[in-house]
Amino acid sequence: MIRSLYTAVSGMITQEAKQDVITNNLANVNTVGFKGDNLAAKQFDEVLLYNYDKKVHGKNVRQNIGNISLGSRIDDVATNFTQGTIERTDKPFDFAIEGRGFFVVNRNDGVTGNNFYTRDGHFHINSRGFLVNDSGDNVMGRNLRSGAVEPIRLEDDKATVDVNGNIMVNNTLTYKLQLVDFRGNNYNYKNLKKIGDNLYMGNNAREYNDITVKQSCLERSNVNVARETMELMTVMRTFETNSKVIQAIDETLGKAVNEVGSVR
Incomplete structure (x- = not known):
C-alpha cells in the first residue's frame, strides 16, 4: 500500500x-x-x-x-534545436542564422569576460559604437584588418552584411561575425546549457565559414x-x-x- x-x-x-x-x-x-x-x-x-x-x-x-x-x-x-521561422524586419542590425550555428557574445569587456552563444540576432549599436545584444553583451567578430577576434565596433550605422557574416561599411570590409558550431561534439548540442538571457554555455565551439546569415531578419521561437x-x-x-x-x-x-x- x-x-x-x-x-x-x-x-x-x-x-x-x-x-x-x-x-x-x-x-x-x-x-x-x-x-x-x-x-x-x-x-x-x-x-x-x-x-x-x-x-x-x-x-x-x-x-x-x-x-x-x-x-x-x-x-x-x-x-529542441530545430529551425524557427525566419521573418524579415528591415532593421539593419537584426540577423538570423539559417541552419546550424550560433552567434558569439561576450559579457563584460569583451576580452576577459566569458563567451556565450545565442541564436538571438536582435542586435543594436550602443552609445560607444559597439554592436551589442539586448542584455548589453558585446557581439564578437573577427577584425579583417588585424585578424583578431574582438567586440565589433562600427563607426557607421549603415553597414551591410553578406550571407557569410562579412560586415562592410562604406564598401570596405571591416569585420566578420564570429559564427560557431559544435560539430566536433557528434553533431549535436547535447552539452549546451541554457544560462538565461537566451544564451547558452558550452565547450568545443569552433568557427565555421559555411554558416548562413540573413541581415534584416530574425529567427522566431520554434x-x-x-x-x-x-x-x-x-x-x-x-x-x-x-x-x-x-x-x-x-x-x-x-x-x-x-x-x-x-x-x-
Whole structure:
C-alpha cells in the first residue's frame, strides 16, 4: 500500500516538472531565437518482490512474485534545436542564422569576460559604437584588418552584411561575425546549457565559414503553441489522476487503521 503511495507521488512530482517546462516554453513563444525544451521521464529501477510462504518438504522456501515499479522520475530536460521561422524586419542590425550555428557574445569587456552563444540576432549599436545584444553583451567578430577576434565596433550605422557574416561599411570590409558550431561534439548540442538571457554555455565551439546569415531578419521561437497547449492539458489531467489515486489510498489506509486494526 505504501509503495503505491510513493508511485503516485512520484508521478505528481514528474508532472509538476513537466508543467514548469511547458509554461516556460509558452512564455517564450515570442522570444527571438528561443528553443523549446522537452522533459523526458523514466521509471525507477524495478524491485523484485518475493516471499517465503511456499513450503517444500515442510520448509518455507523463497518464491518470486514478480517485479514492481516504484514510479517515475525526471531523466533529462533536452532542448529542441530545430529551425524557427525566419521573418524579415528591415532593421539593419537584426540577423538570423539559417541552419546550424550560433552567434558569439561576450559579457563584460569583451576580452576577459566569458563567451556565450545565442541564436538571438536582435542586435543594436550602443552609445560607444559597439554592436551589442539586448542584455548589453558585446557581439564578437573577427577584425579583417588585424585578424583578431574582438567586440565589433562600427563607426557607421549603415553597414551591410553578406550571407557569410562579412560586415562592410562604406564598401570596405571591416569585420566578420564570429559564427560557431559544435560539430566536433557528434553533431549535436547535447552539452549546451541554457544560462538565461537566451544564451547558452558550452565547450568545443569552433568557427565555421559555411554558416548562413540573413541581415534584416530574425529567427522566431520554434515553440508550437498548439502542441504545447495540448501537452499542458495532458499533464494537468495526469496530475489530477495521480491526486485522486493518492486520495483513494489515503482513505483505504484510514479504513485499515480505524476499522480493520480495531477488530479484536
